Amino acid sequence: MTTFTLRPPVRAGEAVAAGRQRERIRVAAVAVGCVAVCLLIGLQRFRQLQLGGFDLGLFDQAIRAYARFELPRSLIKSVHHGFPPEFSLLGDHFSPVLALAAPFYWLWDDPRVLLLVQSLLFGAGVPVVARLVRRECGKAVGPRALSWLVLGFCLVYGCGAALFYASRAGFHEVAFAVPLFLLLFERARARAYGRATAAALLLCLTKEDLGLSVGIFGAVLALRAHRAGDRAGARAGGALLVLGPLASLAAIVVVIPAMGGDARFYWQYSELGASASEALVHVVLHPLDTLRAALTPSAKALLLLWTFGSLLFLPLRSALTLCALPLLAERVFSDNGNHWQALHHYGAFVWPILVAASIETTGRMARGWERERAAAAAKWAAGLAAGITLFGVLISGSWHIVLPSHWQRDAHQEAALTAVGRIPDGVTVEADNNLAPRLTRRTRVMILDLLPRNAEWVLLDTTRKAFPFPDAQAQKDRLRLLRASGYTVAYESRGVVLLRRASPGVVVPGSVEQGRGDLPGHDTADIRVFG
Template sequence: MTTFTLRPPVRADEAVPAGRQRERIRVAAVAVACAVVCLLIGLQRFRQLQLGGFDLGLFDQAIRAYSHFELPRSLIKSVHHGFPPEFSLLGDHFSPILALAAPFYWLWDDPRTLLLVQSLLFGAGVPVVARLVRRECGSALGPRALSRLTLAFCLVYGFGAALFYASRAGFHEVAFAVPLFLLLFERARARAYGHTVAVALLLCLTKEDLGLSVGIFGAVLALRARRAGDRRGVRTGGVLLVLGPLASLAAIVLFVPWMGGDAQFYWQYSDLGTSAGEALVHVVLHPLDTLRAALTPSAKAVLLLWTFGSLLFLPLRSALTLCALPLLAERLFSDNGNHWQALHHYGAFVWPILIAASIETTGKIARKWERRRAERAAKGAAVFAATITLFGLLISGSWHIVLPSHWQRDAHQEAALTAVRKIPDAATVEADNNLAPRLTRRARVMILDLIPRNADWVLLDTTKKAFPFPDAQSQKDRLLLLRDSGYVITYESRGIVLLRRPTPAVPVPGSVEQGRGDLPGYDTADVRVFG
């Protein structure tokens, strides 16, 4: 790690470099392009019935409840994990910031609203990246080279595979974390410390673990400010160092249980122990075993190489990268194989941290080099940006948005939508995971899982494995069980089956009502790194 330094911000009254207006137009264009591409990725997946009740459907239920000034309850989440009917999604992950998406539902009451919100938030990070580049590199480069470098980093951020993978996964609270992390670093770099604390508070309200990253950043800021003789910076850093971990502790120990959740529900680190205390002791007493757990199986090592290698390992020369350590540790030590892969939304949490760290490292290098050499390097950065942008599009499969064939639905998908339309409004439904978001707007939806729920309607797909079933045969077995229990098939086509509960109704053998503590545990992962 390099030494901690804090350079003065670029003064607002300095002369505006030539071509600055053109640069602003380019940055705005990249921001719009980032938002549009991310939105199209999500819309294409939605159209192709590839976004599920986990997670798009459950967030749709919760944020729609917010839009009605209710607690964010999700029938999908509470039923699948055996929580009582009054369970709030705040008892799952403490993310009250999601309420900020509720007003969009007053304009368009549809699950796709969340895809739009997420894409706008991702795009909003682009101008913040541009400001970071100017603050870090403005004193070391001429106007033209600085403009090139700014555009290069905007492209690397806005078209990074991490954002595309998150868009393919649907919607998640990471949508808010991405621009907020960037804004946290930019406001601190500008010494706008009141704004810095406000942004840090918003991050703590985004997800319960982000307070740990806020605390680490507070330590980094305090040390840097102390070296620079900036007392306000030292005080602000100290506040964040205390505020962040306390916010995480309060969310996990107090607020999550208060909202009907379990503070230990997401503890899945058996290699380290059964609690955070045991894990800390294990890390201190058994460092080699801890390192082994972090790097095996090999998918974890590949994930680390991709995470840092895709940015030429530039983040490793910046102390800002320390802020990513809690988020990376959560993935590397997890028992859940989904966390070891790049093809979900998890990488988007660390993406803005690594981008800001890369910008900081670039600024340090540029200030050490002779200006002409630094400006030549800025040209090379543009080539690198184009390469990483193209690679991000290819590796994430996002280039499919330009293929008309990938926007068309096949006969199987059309049959599924026909079955969806046959379900009456306000009905109680157990639905195939990928069909659940098509019903959450107008019905009481649970996903079809390993436990029968005695719903009035059941919609399933017998042609392919669907979350959380282990295989397609298990879904066929469920169909036989339902028919033996008196359920009547009202529609069947191309493996899509819609059944209605008989009258008088009798419980399905093995069924469990909501709130009986039928926690199914964590679903196994088909471990792949990139898809």
């Protein structure tokens, strides 16, 4: 005889609550996965000596100074670019938000703590993306389809190639910009304008140019709020429209020079003019030439194609994309070819903007369809999201973290680490760019550059080109000069040479003291990896 057990019917509210709980678990899993992958990418690069003094080492020195309640000074930055010893990074880029990373040094005194901080900040954007999707698409599709959309966009954001490339490059202030942009958009969409303004303020404290994006968002918010009859939103948008650009102007014209920097320090836009005012006049009077400059050489056009094509051009249907224009313009009009590539951290600045714009476009499209059609489209969108995610993982090379061979060091790298270990604590060192982060915690380290600095110890590699040298031969020439000037070899293996100054009176021909050197615009060599 068969016995049947009757289960009580599941109430609709309970089913919805269970679905939301499963969604939260999936979102949390994506966030944890984003943190883990980004961190492993950075740790793998650090282990293989592929993260350099520019930029991990200089940020380590600066934020370590914050942890001691000092100004963010970096010997790597100030020496290489000819600044006086008291120069702080606030005179380079206005990024006081970096002080928020200082407490992590009280827990782990190591440059790799910054890789952890950046990974946590990237992962923090995942739940914000989930909230954005719910706000934009929640009324257009059913709970099940919405859950798929949430998961899809969380994967697209959290596994985006832009975040993985930034992780490969080490640590930068972009770590704070990514979640702050998302928080700005999400809080404004929720009409929590006080918190949105707080996020905008932190963005202005992340980098001096981000106030321009804040201002553009203010204009978008004010216009939309005015049309919707939302007076509070219109006031908040108007405030951001004015305060964002003013914050950028104040940082560039007042604060950076006051901290020992130069407002023209990073002006590298010769095709537009010698200053911002000349560039503006050129853009207005010569639009066709401006368009030509933005698209040639072809690497610039490919960059734009990749930037928008990787999200199926969905951002182009949202006004939020206007917030990315200043950041993209800085890259395509730059004289620096590194800015035209997707391989560095620059793309991570615009990634949250374009993801939010894609979500907004998806929500608008879904609201224009019938509920059943929107639900079917949501499932297709989730499938496309999975494809985009897989593409990002493959194109960025992040899958290398699962290969044991990519965690192993070769004999040349081991020789370099042996040389690092023979340098005493507390001494002054000129070091190969990609070995400098190994010394920032316990020595006064600067990168070995084109000008000798008469340091107590010098660590160089004669086998491979290192930034900022034009080739390996230039490093061999430096070795001969140092030995001829009275430096003695303390260790040598597989082309890695550690030298010690024989006496304090040794002066290398052509050497300079701190405060006299090159300016950033004079750096013409690309930054190359050690391994």
